[in-house]
Amino acid sequence: MSEPDVTGDPDQKHRIYLVDGSGYIFRAYFAMIRGRGPITRSDGTPTGAVLGFSNMLFKLIQDTQRDGRVSHLAVIFDTSRKTFRSEIFEEYKANRDAPPEDLIPQFPLVRDATRAFNVPAIEKQGFEADDIIATYASQATAAGMETVIVSSDKDLMQLVGGDVTMLDPMKNKMIGVDEVHEKFGVGPDKVIDIQSLAGDSVDNVPGVPGIGVKTAALLINEFGDLDTLLDRAAEIPQKGRREKLLEHADMARLSRQLVTLKQDVELDIGVMDLTVQMPDAADLMAFLNVNEFKQLTGRVKEFFGADFRKDVAELPDMPAPAAGAETAETPAAAVEIDYTTVLEMKDLQEWIDEAYRIGSVAVDTETTGLNAMQASLVGISLSIHPGKACYIPVGHVAPKAQGGFDFDGAEEQAEETGLNQLPKADVIAALKPLLEDPVVLKIGQNIKYDQVILGQEGIEVGPVDDTMLLSYCQEAGQHGHGMDELSRLHFGISPIPFKEVAGTGKSQITFAEVPIDKATEYAAEDADITLRLHQVLKPQLAKTKSATLYETIERPLVPVIARMEREGVKVDAPFLSKLSEDFGARMIELVSEIHNLAGEEFNVGSPKQLGEILFDKMGLSGGKKGKTGAYTTDVNVLESLAADGVELARKVLDWRQLAKLKSTYTDALQAQVNARTGRVHTSFSLAAASTGRLASSDPNVQNIPIRTEEGRKLRNAFIAEPGHKLISADYSQIELRLLAHIADISSLKEAFAEGLDIHAKTASQVFGVAMEGMDPMMRRSAKAINFGIIYGISAFGLARQLDVSRTEAQGYIESYFTQYPGIRKYMDETKAFCHETGYVETIFGRRVHLPGINDKNGARRGFSERAAINAPIQGSAADIIKRAMIRLPGAIADAGLKARMLLQVHDELIFEVPDAETAETAALVTSVMEKAALPAIDVSVPLVVDAGIGDNWGEAH
Secondary structure, three states: OOOOOOOOOOOOOOEEEEEEHHHHHHHHHHHHHHHHOOOEOOOOOEOHHHHHHHHHHHHHHHHHHHOOOEEEEEEEOOOOOOOHHHHHOOOOOOOOOOOOOOOHHHHHHHHHHHHHOOOOEEOOOOOOHHHHHHHHHHHHHHOOOEEEEEOOOHHHHHHOEOOEEEEEOOOOEEEOHHHHHHHHOOOHHHHHHHHHHHOEOOOOEOOOOOOOHHHHHHHHHHHOOHHHHHHOHHHOOOHHHHHHHHHOHHHHHHHHHHHOOOOOOOOOOOHHHOEOOOOOHHHHHHHHHHOOOHHHHHHHHHHHHHHHHHHHHOOOOOOOOOOOOOOOOOOHHHOOOEEEEOOOHHHHHHHHHHHHHHOEEEEEEEEOOOOOOOOOEEEEEEEEEOOEEEEEEOOOOOOHHHOOOOOOOHHHHHHHHOOOOOOHHHHHHHHHHHHHOOOOEEEEOOHHHHHHHHHOOOOOOOOEEEHHHHHHHHHOOOOOOOHHHHHHHHHOOOOOOHHHHHOOHHHOOOHHHOOHHHHHHHHHHHHHHHHHHHHHHOOHHHHOOOHHHHHHHHHHHHHHHHHHHHHOEEEOHHHHHHHHHHHHHHHHHHHHHHHHHHOOOOOOOOHHHHHHHHHHHOOOOOOOEOOOOOEOOOHHHHHHHHHOOOHHHHHHHHHHHHHHHHHHHHOHHHHOOOOOOOOEOOEEEOOOOOOOOOEEEOOOHHHOOOOOHHHHHHHOOEEOOOOEEEEEEEEOOHHHHHHHHHOOOHHHHHHHHHOOOHHHHHHHHHHOOOOOOOOHHHHHHHHHHHHHHHOOOOHHHHHHHHOOOHHHHHHHHHHHHHHOHHHHHHHHHHHHHHHHHOEEEOOOOOEEEOHHHHOOOHHHHHHHHHHHHHHHHHHHHHHHHHHHHHHHHHHHHHOOOOOEEEEEEOOEEEEEEEHHHHHHHHHHHHHHHHOOOOOOOOOOOOOOEEEEEEOEHHHHO
């Protein structure tokens, strides 16, 4: 490919090809998905769109080479959704969906592909690719060149005419004046007028309601142009058209501003500099090698000729680096540190511009507390390159010791005390477009917290990657997934402890009071370590076979949970107060009863005193002393004593339960009501349980007991807002159903398929009795066995639960396995697999590691074996409800419903729904939840969801 001699000969005009890069990307992505499915390179980076784009660009280069008149070529990209048009009309393109999650990390790679082929990759902040194409087309025409716009985008058709044509690359079809007229009913010079009237629902261009392209063409052909039409709208005989045009004339003029392409964008590279160039062999081969495009490599070598192949042959071997190596030039733990404080808006803009250029940024927020719905924003840290990070202070105040400032009105206080920091409003306004941009990846450690914090500032952060979840998906059960632990594990670095900057105990200050220089060191390090963790953990997804779990379950769940936390749930404070009083009164009664049984007064809440009463004074057997010399009186000890008929132990268990309910819920919930929202906002932990189950805190809704009367009363305190109801949607016996599927137990599957009472069915088979007229105690025993087996229950445990001898309990278990031999086979095979690999898997590929599975300590090994039996079942149930949670917000929105998902409690979801929408919402939620495993897994038993409706959670459950 030789460099052309651009002469400007009018008899033999040179051509420039201007490629709509953004259109190419999406076409390449969806073409590859349809044709081959998801494609990743060996380090887990998705590359399907990159391969499709590279193939299309290479074909175009081949075609232009065969056309001897093509002298110039460039690919034009969009930089972000926010452009000058957004300032004209805030809703412009606001309703566009975010790109697919696996496409986002491919945007920078597509630009790498363009540069690797030595083709200019052009973009400019604040302008769309179409504006740049229009500008270059205008420059090319002025220079005497022909322009071919490689795109099928109708928005570019206004440029067609004269020396400008379009090429649809997928159909290989040229688009000229005739084709434009066929599409719009007018020539290219009137396309703007048609679009101004018809609008564009995709780009959210309003147009004139009720006027489509055909009607617009009739009107423009009759009146000549838009201005004339609007000036003479009163003359239109059709009443509907006339009134619409008169009423919405200003909207049509606004739409014209939005659809008219700028042809005078100031560009650093002029059209004459976009000459076709031979690619550099080293650059192109490095790109193809890193991305493992072997077939394309062969075609490239063949096409570019002998000299190119010679250059390639002389290159050294180029092993493919890990993803992210293009920005990590040195090992993660050995990078040069450069942390800065951003105190000028121009400096912040430089960070923002660099984030746009790279296509990703690590983000971390600093606040006044751990409760995201109560905390105030203090500062934001960013990192784009390893070792380089910044901190943007916005809410620091003078320490209380220097004036005792409150945290309300922190910005004004900062100004009064002369603290040097940027106004929060200015920082939020500057960062909002970046943090919401669908083509820039935001990286965080437990980024849900940052989403909740920034969501209260009006920023909907996305799309996101979460280093905590990247670790969790790959190594659940092996270690914790906090940033400090991951940093030590992967880099040998111990980040600055919070206590080092904020102190401890009574002298501890909030982060808002930390001096800004110290805050910068701490906060910038967090963002930097997060970025470096991402570069290590993300490429490992493919190697650990965790990419599907992360991309389809854990990552898309993050914004869903963040939204739930911000929604919160209303509680009935007067009811809680009354319930707390009732619990307190009952506790006093129990203490009196316990003292009477003990024959003396003692502190019931003291394990030491209780142990002395039980094992010294009463002389009960089974007492064991711990390291402190006091008797152990935990729940297992007390339950064992209660099972042996020790009434005092039973009363203490009742007292402890009431004490916990009172302190943890009825008292605490009243204090946890958010003053701003009037609701309680639980915090969900996404990486707490190794099986994939969510945990929650402040309050812990997962631990509210459902089997006791007091626990059920507590649910009545969670209420709907006036005019609304709560819907509780609960999977029915999902773990037993999954056991039947995973262990392939035909009789259980048949029972579920027929809708039989599974516990009665089990009792009938295990005890040899008819289901009709069955003794309820037999059904209860079968239920205990069914659920106990899932958790690897022992004969001793079942005996205690059913109040029978250990021999009798062992007989029940043996009879159970005789009836369901597949379950024992599943248990044995699962334990054997775990002993060999150290982990078990859910049906969706989630790995649950059990480090104690081969421990020399028999108790620890036995515990791990029981966990191995349960984890695939419990984990699969957790995966299914997470899949449902991801789908439900979109399904609710698509149905035009106003339901809000508030809580997740194990196998149950709670929604708040307007009174008029309860039936429709319940039906929709049930349908989505029952189909949540599809299409990934076709569970061989029906998943059944029970949906209840009520004024409070207790009524709905």
